[in-house]
Amino acid sequence: MKLSARNQLSGTVKSINKGEAIANVVLDVAGQRLVASITVEAVDDLGLSEGAPVSAIIKASDVIIATDG
Amino acid sequence: MKLSARNQLSGTVKSINKGEAIANVVLDVAGQRLVASITVEAVDDLGLSEGAPVSAIIKASDVIIATDG
Amino acid sequence: MKLSARNQLSGTVKSINKGEAIANVVLDVAGQRLVASITVEAVDDLGLSEGAPVSAIIKASDVIIATDG
């Protein structure tokens, strides 16, 4: 599968904090911490668990740029 | 300023492709390519140019997770 | 590849309106019209053209519900 989403970062699942509807999944992406809020259904469907290799996919229109200025 | 957005990655501007309303800004984040689609107004307002140090800010609810399965 | 995004609709490309940075891609999904705004880079990278079979992928957190009330 090939995606129009321009940003696809490889990483590993570090922890999962499940609520009833949504779970926050913490990833390690090249030493940087990344958090994804996804449905609990998706966590179960993908069989996510600590240590699992995953990709973080982010549409270019969802990226904000910040400067120090 | 402190943000609720959980994901803030440091990088550098590599190139800017400006349209009339929207510009695609390509970043180098720890050796990985990241693209942000922002308004041309924001590019000008932040004074973005090649080589500029920036952060990419991404809300956790905008991150999709993918597995190979 | 398996995605956490809950919504994946099969369709066909009907037309592509390219700007400089962003393109609007019109899809036919089971007889319904769907529009996706993606980068021109993605259109080229995926080799999209009229008639191409594609999927529209939408994160559950990006869906708004409306009622008539």
Added chain:
Amino acid sequence: MKLSARNQLSGTVKSINKGEAIANVVLDVAGQRLVASITVEAVDDLGLSEGAPVSAIIKASDVIIATDG
């Protein structure tokens, strides 16, 4: 009311999984399953329940395109 959002799909509520803050609402849209993550407040405000006719509204900039390639 007329919306700039290009994608408005008619469907029916199939199930609602309520957490404390967010609920996942599963829709049937022309035989296809669609999930929307919305606030619990919105579920109550709209009086959503199984079988209710609704529309799923999705901004074009939130649609990712995928190909098999």
Added chain:
Amino acid sequence: MKLSARNQLSGTVKSINKGEAIANVVLDVAGQRLVASITVEAVDDLGLSEGAPVSAIIKASDVIIATDG
């Protein structure tokens, strides 16, 4: 029509900057400037022009909070 989106702010169109695919529409919302990036198709479909009364609709999951800290 009633929407699950929690944020609906009344305002007026101040200016429209049209590209080929996307237009940036500047609104005045209670004296505050608000910018919406929407498709050019939507600008035409809604017949937007300077001075037109409109609402800005924003899903709660798209709002980031910032503090000075």
Added chain:
Amino acid sequence: MKLSARNQLSGTVKSINKGEAIANVVLDVAGQRLVASITVEAVDDLGLSEGAPVSAIIKASDVIIATDG
């Protein structure tokens, strides 16, 4: 810090409804009610509580426009 996000509205925290993973934070922005769904981690990290002065930050691509027509 300067942000590409075009919309930054000053307000005050009115209430916080915490789930396990996500919290809905209600703001008063110039007399208007605004809701932000953010991670519980962010609520804690920013030390949000009733009465706290904050900004609501919204990317232009996340704003939908509605007319009465």
